[in-house]
Amino acid sequence: MDISERPSHIAWGILLIVALAAPVLVNFDLYLIHVGITIAFNVALATSLWMIWTLGVISFAHAGFMGIGAYASALVLHKLGLSMWYGIWVGAAISGLIAMAIAVPLMRTRAVYFFMASWAVGEVIKRNFAFFKDFFGGWDGIFDIKQPVLDLGFLRIDFADRVAYYYLALFFAALTIWIIHRMNASRTGMIWWAIHENELLAEHTGINIFRQKVVCFTIACTLVGMTGALYAHYQTYISPKSFDIWKSEFALVHLIVGGLTSVAGPVSGAITLTVIDELLRATGYFRTIFFGVVLIASVLLLPGGLETVPGRVRKLVSRIRQK
Amino acid sequence: MSDFLQMGLTGLSLGLMYALIAIGLTLIFGVMRVIQYAHGEMFMLGAFTLYFWHAELGLPYWLGVAVSAGLIFCLGAVLQVVLFRPLQGKNILYSLAVSLGLVLIISGSGQLLFGTTTKGIPSAVSGGVLISGAYLSYERIVISIVSIGLIVSLWAFLRHSVTGFAIRAVAEDPETAALQGIRTDRIHWIAFGLGSSMAAIAGCMMGTLLSIVPTMGFLATIKAFMIVIMGGLGSVVGALVGGLILGMIDSVVTTTISGDIAIILSFVVIFLILVFRPSGLFGQNWD
Numbered sequence: 001m002d003i004s005e006r007p008s009h010i011a012w013g014i015l016l017i018v019a020l021a022a023p024v025l026v027n028f029d030l031y032l033i034h035v036g037i038t039i040a041f042n043v044a045l046a047t048s049l050w051m052i053w054t055l056g057v058i059s060f061a062h063a064g065f066m067g068i069g070a071y072a073s074a075l076v077l078h079k080l081g082l083s084m085w086y087g088i089w090v091g092a093a094i095s096g097l098i099a100m101a102i103a104v105p106l107m108r109t110r111a112v113y114f115f116m117a118s119w120a121v122g123e124v125i126k127r128n129f130a131f132f133k134d135f136f137g138g139w140d141g142i143f144d145i146k147q148p149v150l151d152l153g154f155l156r157i158d159f160a161d162r163v164a165y166y167y168l169a170l171f172f173a174a175l176t177i178w179i180i181h182r183m184n185a186s187r188t189g190m191i192w193w194a195i196h197e198n199e200l201l202a203e204h205t206g207i208n209i210f211r212q213k214v215v216c217f218t219i220a221c222t223l224v225g226m227t228g229a230l231y232a233h234y235q236t237y238i239s240p241k242s243f244d245i246w247k248s249e250f251a252l253v254h255l256i257v258g259g260l261t262s263v264a265g266p267v268s269g270a271i272t273l274t275v276i277d278e279l280l281r282a283t284g285y286f287r288t289i290f291f292g293v294v295l296i297a298s299v300l301l302l303p304g305g306l307e308t309v310p311g312r313v314r315k316l317v318s319r320i321r322q323k
Numbered sequence: 324m325s326d327f328l329q330m331g332l333t334g335l336s337l338g339l340m341y342a343l344i345a346i347g348l349t350l351i352f353g354v355m356r357v358i359q360y361a362h363g364e365m366f367m368l369g370a371f372t373l374y375f376w377h378a379e380l381g382l383p384y385w386l387g388v389a390v391s392a393g394l395i396f397c398l399g400a401v402l403q404v405v406l407f408r409p410l411q412g413k414n415i416l417y418s419l420a421v422s423l424g425l426v427l428i429i430s431g432s433g434q435l436l437f438g439t440t441t442k443g444i445p446s447a448v449s450g451g452v453l454i455s456g457a458y459l460s461y462e463r464i465v466i467s468i469v470s471i472g473l474i475v476s477l478w479a480f481l482r483h484s485v486t487g488f489a490i491r492a493v494a495e496d497p498e499t500a501a502l503q504g505i506r507t508d509r510i511h512w513i514a515f516g517l518g519s520s521m522a523a524i525a526g527c528m529m530g531t532l533l534s535i536v537p538t539m540g541f542l543a544t545i546k547a548f549m550i551v552i553m554g555g556l557g558s559v560v561g562a563l564v565g566g567l568i569l570g571m572i573d574s575v576v577t578t579t580i581s582g583d584i585a586i587i588l589s590f591v592v593i594f595l596i597l598v599f600r601p602s603g604l605f606g607q608n609w610d
Binding site: 120289299 | 410417421424427428431549556583584597
């Protein structure tokens with residue numbers, strides 16, 4: 001756990017610079033920029049899931065809440081004719097409100113039962129999108145969700161351009177990471193880790209556990225609702241299948257492969273696994289098989305995840321120096 | 324009236340089969356405290372073993388069921404020793420991740436090896452009987468009897484045999500059990516193999532009733548988890564009751580309203596059960 005104790009500003013700085021320079025580095029290749037945008041969404045998804053993990057539980061409803069944000073924003077565009085700049089807030093608000101309402105009963109359950117209860121919530125959300133055909137478009141989903149245009153008078157950016165959307169997604173992912181990092185470093189974050197470590201003890205030190213859990217869940221779902229809105233306007237097409245259990249499960253996999261103790265975990269896990277997944281894209285069925293092998297190997301051979309790699313390297317270097 | 328009888332009978336036989344899958348899962352969780360997410364893949368592999376044995380090679384049906392159960396028992400035992408033993412005592416998320424990897428590997432290679440077309444296993448028995456207007460095929464009767472027989476014999480095995488006592492002791496407290504001279508490692512792979520072979524037998528039964536595809540494991544996993552959570556993790560009675568509840572919902576709501584509503588409703592029921600009884604219907608308070 002060396003990495004969480006040492007200042008890692010340099011690593012974050014390098015990551016940000018590389019991410020900012022990425023379109024130039026890949027020579028504006030449209031496919032690679034698409035991969036970059038996918039990475040940004042996956043990072044935002046995994047990081048907000050990690051925020052729930054600081055309470056000690058993993059929510060399988062996370063993709064569902066992403067779906068709520070996406071559908072809300074898409075419907076704001078289609079039914080009200082308002083662009084994403086409004087839709088993203090509506091999506092965040094609806095996602096947050098539903099999350100708060102759901103969290104009140106949901107947080108009664110513990111550990112494994114929480115996985116399943118949240119899974120049920122996610123499935124019901126998805127199935128509702130599929131069932132109400134007139135409003136949500138059924139299994140066919142919603143088409144033609146336009147990218148927004150930023151018009152400041154002197155400056156006009158059309159986000160149908162992929163590079164522009166990349167920077168929007170990057171900005172949003174960075175914002176999510178920053179918010180969650182700040183929350184985690186604050187007193188509130190310490191309270192959540194206290195609940196994670198020992199719920200009974202935390203309760204006896206005067207923490208209102210129930211309220212903290214609901215607050216944490218609501219914030220994480222609000223953030224992921226915004227991610228969903230951005231996702232919808234990038235893909236221009238959403239269907240209930242985009243937000244099924246597999247999306248939540250892959251976010252969980254990103255977390256586990258990356259590491260669970262600091263915000264660096266989900267970020268590194270999401271980046272690495274999205275890149276691996278894209279590299280394997282051409283191999284058909286072998287893609288899922290290789291992905292499974294990578295997953296099992298990383299859990300068994302690299303306990304603690306990718307975030308422990310710098311610490312391991314440092315330990316190795318110091319051992320070599322001593323000899 | 325006959326409609327309701329028909330729905331009830333279908334629900335009962337469906338529920339018993341669901342319970343068979345779920346009991347294997349609850350056994351694995353109860354003894355090892357790991358989440359076996361690839362349980363449905365065992366179900367799928369069991370069905371495909373029988374398919375190759377009975378439909379391709381033309382060998383006898385009931386022997387095929389036994390062979391399939393035996394093979395999957397070995398597979399489960401090997402998986403436990405190789406993959407799940409190193410995760411013993413760690414956070415439950417790690418076993419979830421490993422078994423998720425297994426799901427990807429097994430269903431991916433299944434699609435590669437068996438193809439994606441649906442296949443069917445010829446039934447062992449044919450014909451049926453009319454009971455006051457409700458049709459009941461002999462096949463369903465046989466399947467229900469086999470399910471009941473297996474569930475009862477597993478229950479008796481856990482209650483009365485020495486190994487069964489050892490399994491329950493390990494489930495209760497592994498350290499104390501080890502101090503009494505029980506080899507917990509051996510109990511672990513036995514329980515894992517037993518649970519997996521239950522799923523394989525359920526797969527054989529289901530395979531004659533429905534068509535089989537390499538992706539069918541995932542749905543079985545979902546059903547099994549829904550049942551196990553509803554009934555309480557580690558509880559055999561809970562799995563039986565949960566299976567019957569889910570089977571009834573599936574049968575009644577699918578025929579009267581629609582399949583989509585049946586799924587939504589069963590998730591809502593689970594959610595409500597968990598809200599009012601956070602450890603399931605028959606579960607012990609577990610952290």
